[in-house]
Amino acid sequence: MKLDLVKLCAGTAVATASFINGGNFASAADIDTVYSTFETYNGNDLEMTVTHRSTKFALWSPEAEAAKVYIYPTGLNSAPEYTLDMKRGDQGVWRAEFDKALYGKFYTFSIKYKGNWLKETPGVWAKAVGVNGERAAIINFAETDPDGWADDKGPHVANINDAVIYEMHHRDFSMHPSSGIVNKGKFLALTEKDARSSLGDKTGIDHLKELGVTHVHILPSYDYNSIDETQLPSNGYNWGYDPLNYNAPEGSYSTNPVDPEVRIREMKEMVKSLHDAGIGVVMDVVYNHTAQNDDSNFSLTAPGYYYRHRADGSYSDASGCGNETASERQQMRDFIINSVKYWAKEYHIDGFRFDLMAIHDTETMNQVVSELKKINPDIFVYGEGWTAGDSPLPVERRALKDNVSAMPQVAVFSDDIRDAVKGHYTDEKDRGFATGKPGLEETVKIGIVGATAHPQVDYSKGNNSKKPYALAPTQVINYVSCHDDLMLTDKLVKSLPEENVADRQRAHKLAQTIVFTSQGTPFLFAGEEIFRDKKGVHNSYKSPDSINAIDWTLKKENAELFNYYKELIKLRKSHPAFRMTTAADVAKHLVFDKVSEPNLISYSLKDNANGDTWKEIKVIFNGSNEAKTVKIPGGEWLVVARDGKIAADGMGKMNGGKVMIEPRSALILAKEK
Numbered sequence: 001m002k003l004d005l006v007k008l009c010a011g012t013a014v015a016t017a018s019f020i021n022g023g024n025f026a027s028a029a030d031i032d033t034v035y036s037t038f039e040t041y042n043g044n045d046l047e048m049t050v051t052h053r054s055t056k057f058a059l060w061s062p063e064a065e066a067a068k069v070y071i072y073p074t075g076l077n078s079a080p081e082y083t084l085d086m087k088r089g090d091q092g093v094w095r096a097e098f099d100k101a102l103y104g105k106f107y108t109f110s111i112k113y114k115g116n117w118l119k120e121t122p123g124v125w126a127k128a129v130g131v132n133g134e135r136a137a138i139i140n141f142a143e144t145d146p147d148g149w150a151d152d153k154g155p156h157v158a159n160i161n162d163a164v165i166y167e168m169h170h171r172d173f174s175m176h177p178s179s180g181i182v183n184k185g186k187f188l189a190l191t192e193k194d195a196r197s198s199l200g201d202k203t204g205i206d207h208l209k210e211l212g213v214t215h216v217h218i219l220p221s222y223d224y225n226s227i228d229e230t231q232l233p234s235n236g237y238n239w240g241y242d243p244l245n246y247n248a249p250e251g252s253y254s255t256n257p258v259d260p261e262v263r264i265r266e267m268k269e270m271v272k273s274l275h276d277a278g279i280g281v282v283m284d285v286v287y288n289h290t291a292q293n294d295d296s297n298f299s300l301t302a303p304g305y306y307y308r309h310r311a312d313g314s315y316s317d318a319s320g321c322g323n324e325t326a327s328e329r330q331q332m333r334d335f336i337i338n339s340v341k342y343w344a345k346e347y348h349i350d351g352f353r354f355d356l357m358a359i360h361d362t363e364t365m366n367q368v369v370s371e372l373k374k375i376n377p378d379i380f381v382y383g384e385g386w387t388a389g390d391s392p393l394p395v396e397r398r399a400l401k402d403n404v405s406a407m408p409q410v411a412v413f414s415d416d417i418r419d420a421v422k423g424h425y426t427d428e429k430d431r432g433f434a435t436g437k438p439g440l441e442e443t444v445k446i447g448i449v450g451a452t453a454h455p456q457v458d459y460s461k462g463n464n465s466k467k468p469y470a471l472a473p474t475q476v477i478n479y480v481s482c483h484d485d486l487m488l489t490d491k492l493v494k495s496l497p498e499e500n501v502a503d504r505q506r507a508h509k510l511a512q513t514i515v516f517t518s519q520g521t522p523f524l525f526a527g528e529e530i531f532r533d534k535k536g537v538h539n540s541y542k543s544p545d546s547i548n549a550i551d552w553t554l555k556k557e558n559a560e561l562f563n564y565y566k567e568l569i570k571l572r573k574s575h576p577a578f579r580m581t582t583a584a585d586v587a588k589h590l591v592f593d594k595v596s597e598p599n600l601i602s603y604s605l606k607d608n609a610n611g612d613t614w615k616e617i618k619v620i621f622n623g624s625n626e627a628k629t630v631k632i633p634g635g636e637w638l639v640v641a642r643d644g645k646i647a648a649d650g651m652g653k654m655n656g657g658k659v660m661i662e663p664r665s666a667l668i669l670a671k672e673k
């Protein structure tokens with residue numbers, strides 16, 4: 001999520017928070033000093049534990065003067081059946097106990113703070129919730145497990161750059177009338193086998209298998225705030241970057257948000273179904289801010305504690321959404337770590353994408369990865385190495401792209417390759433290397449080497465980065481398009497207004513060929529592979545399905561493009577030379593050719609790089625609108641890609657020497673021995 005997307009957030013006027021001393025602080029750091037004295041609690045019994053004999057409640061609320069639990073028969077619109085007074089215990093935890101199992105009931109907490117009872121809240125650790133996430137639910141989790149869940153496992157991934165990541169929103173993927181999917185816009189959409197478009201092409205999970213991606217990255221799927229779950233037929237759409245309950249799934253993606261078990265079971269069924277197809281699940285997580293300020297579950301349980309502030313006591317706002325959380329504070333850090341661990345264990349999630357990751361501190365991110373790897377070493381973590389505004393957190397502590405060397409097991413999105421290949425995101429008309437703009441060659445090379453130190457790359461000429469920020473190519477996510485900003489198809493319309501569809505598809509193929517052959521982890525936005533568009537809308541966070549839903553009839557029309565993607569992915573997966581894991585290997589095996597013309601890059605992956613069966617792979621990109629001639633070593637080469645066509649196993653032979661590379665195209669050749 002980026003700065004220009006702040007409209008999607010709560011957008012409340014920033015209030016001076018009532019919880020801080022009237023704002024009598026010399027600096028934001030003084031506020032931190034106050035909170036650093038708070039006792040914290042990291043027990044696994046927060047906030048409700050149910051057994052056959054009892055239901056126990058435990059709320060961390062160090063400044064509460066009193067606390068209550070309300071027990072309800074339903075998730076909404078009912079009076080409490082019981083009210084329990086909580087007792088203050090150690091480490092800021094209030095406790096209460098009911099002497100029987102309360103399965104099927106709902107609960108909220110309320111605390112007394114500065115003489116007032118605050119609004120009810122389901123707490124911050126509700127793992128099951130009623131409709132709209134207003135009340136937490138007491139359920140038996142064993143009953144939410146699909147058949148075979150105990151043996152369920154995601155795909156093995158030795159290194160993150162073996163993954164091919166497909167970013168999708170549940171509604172984008174299945175809502176269109178042509179999808180052939182029954183459970184449109186639901187978790188269950190990804191459980192439907194044999195789905196076909198109205199023109200007979202594979203859709204749904206079969207489409208993903210056909211394409212060959214290894215992981216789907218689902219946009220926020222925890223319980224978010226913006227969609228009224230009691231009004232689902234009104235077909236609201238939202239990306240979901242407005243977190244409400246971090247540890248329960250979003251209700252609008254379930255077939256019945258009123259029943260708290262349903263969303264949990266259906267999300268697990270989705271994971272299981274993808275895993276059965278050999279595909280992993282990455283979850284987009286947004287711990288950097290909450291949808292609300294004083295009314296958030298964080299604020300209603302421990303006012304002020306979970307957020308950063310300015311010296312005057314107001315919420316600081318590095319998220320551009322009205323607040324930012326404080327990962328450097330122990331209870332917040334533990335919350336993030338425990339939350340991702342919970343998703344990994346209970347839902348078998350295979351990876352996490354951190355929104356506005358630089359709002360978090362590097363130490364938290366390192367602990368996140370190391371704890372996740374203990375659960376499953378195949379889990380990987382990446383994020384946006386930027387913030388959407390300034391933060392009181394010192395720059396050197398932020399989980400920024402520039403600081404990724406302090407987080408060896410974390411990857412960051414490469415805005416370098418993104419903006420250099422297709423043109424800058426802030427200017428719709430701006431062109432990039434693949435659309436004929438000269439002068440971006442060095443920045444594209446930064447992408448090609450996975451932002452590692454390379455003797456032939458001059459970082460001083462980089463557009464976005466001036467230093468090799470990655471320790472290894474496994475620290476970089478390469479992409480040209482995602483849910484944010486103009487997607488590739490739309491960007492090509494805006495930046496190449498004079499050109500026809502065929503020409504724009506040439507640029508499209510070239511752009512993605514650069515991404516998928518570069519060192520690092522490739523990432524594509526759902527539907528690019530069939531040339532879908534979003535009608536030029538760059539910030540479609542709440543646009544209707546008519547903008548966001550993928551029209552699956554395009555798969556027929558753009559079958560040739562789809563086939564190109566399939567072969568490109570197959571090429572990458574078949575050849576470890578594209579997936580080197582160390583900077584030293586890249587520096588040794590990836591050798592650029594001397595090319596003086598603009599919009600032309602030529603390099604080789606040499607000497608069976610990374611154990612490849614091919615001795616040498618020659619990769620040449622021509623972003624200009626004219627054919628160019630390049631000189632390559634003599635002998636016989638296998639032609640893998642040429643003039644907008646690609647075949648992972650090759651499509652004939654050619655001899656070295658002077659060869660022509662057609663306009664806006666990639667030429668990939670292989671020397672087999």
Ligand code: CA
Nearest residue numbers: 223224225251
């Ligand atoms: Ca919700």
